Amino acid sequence: MSHERIAETFDEWAESGRAEGMERGHGDVVGQVVRQMGIRPGDQIIDLGCGSGWATRMLAKAAPGAGAVGIDVSRRMIARAEELHDLTSRARYEHGTFEALDFPDGRFERAFSMEAFYYAVDLERALAELLRVLKPGGTADVVIDRFEESVHTEGWSATVQLDMHFLPEAGWRSAFEAAGFTDVVTKRLLDSRGPGDEASFVPDAHCPDYRTRVELHEAGSLWIHAVKPA
Numbered sequence: 001m002s003h004e005r006i007a008e009t010f011d012e013w014a015e016s017g018r019a020e021g022m023e024r025g026h027g028d029v030v031g032q033v034v035r036q037m038g039i040r041p042g043d044q045i046i047d048l049g050c051g052s053g054w055a056t057r058m059l060a061k062a063a064p065g066a067g068a069v070g071i072d073v074s075r076r077m078i079a080r081a082e083e084l085h086d087l088t089s090r091a092r093y094e095h096g097t098f099e100a101l102d103f104p105d106g107r108f109e110r111a112f113s114m115e116a117f118y119y120a121v122d123l124e125r126a127l128a129e130l131l132r133v134l135k136p137g138g139t140a141d142v143v144i145d146r147f148e149e150s151v152h153t154e155g156w157s158a159t160v161q162l163d164m165h166f167l168p169e170a171g172w173r174s175a176f177e178a179a180g181f182t183d184v185v186t187k188r189l190l191d192s193r194g195p196g197d198e199a200s201f202v203p204d205a206h207c208p209d210y211r212t213r214v215e216l217h218e219a220g221s222l223w224i225h226a227v228k229p230a
């Protein structure tokens with residue numbers, strides 16, 4: 001899978017308003033993670049696969065003087081993030097890839113990513129870059145909805161027509177440890193709004209029926225927390 005192919009897909013998503021849908025879909029879980037990250041005043045945070053940048057702005061507002069940079073391979077997503085930017089956020093957005101982050105070593109105290117990391121073209125290289133740009137003692141908080149225990153997500157790669165990593169929870173822990181992270185902990189998070197009621201359920205390519213919707217909800221999102229050794 002090439003970065004160009006990923007960019008083409010997410011350029012289309014940005015054009016068709018799907019970025020706003022992702023904010024609605026991911027907002028509750030991201031809020032839970034951001035509140036638990038304990039972002040400190042002045043922390044500098046990188047948001048990998050920022051899409052329209054709504055989470056980048058949330059991260060930047062989490063503490064006084066904190067700042068966040070969103071990275072995305074889709075130029076249309078970056079343009080959408082610029083359009084939606086509010087001037088009170090110390091957030092900015094840059095075109096780039098997980099595999100070649102254009103930042104010096106140790107630039108960030110925190111790294112965050114929502115529903116993006118399994119698209120990595122080269123997962124080993126992306127994890128090495130994530131580790132490199134963190135300061136010693138810095139933390140990574142990566143959240144994904146597609147993992148082996150969430151069985152209904154296996155077909156997403158075919159639906160979206162992009163390659164995606166599909167690892168079990170333990171496999172994600174091992175990948176972070178192999179990259180050099182320590183204190184790697186995983187946790188499942190449930191959307192506090194629940195699966196929604198059956199009467200208002202609308203099927204789509206990811207979720208053809210209400211039962212699947214409930215099971216996807218119950219599998220939750222996978223939160224991987226990891227530390228760069230001091």
Ligand SMILES: C[S@@+](CC[C@H](N)C(=O)[O-])C[C@H]1O[C@@H](n2cnc3c(N)ncnc32)[C@H](O)[C@@H]1O
Nearest residue numbers: 010022049050051072073074097098114116119
């Ligand atoms: C499903 S969207 C999630 C966007 C955002 N985090 C959110 O929750 O709304 C995944 C994003 O990751 C970006 N992406 C995927 N693979 C990437 C890579 N290798 N390098 C940089 N960005 C990538 C895509 O362009 C896309 O905007």
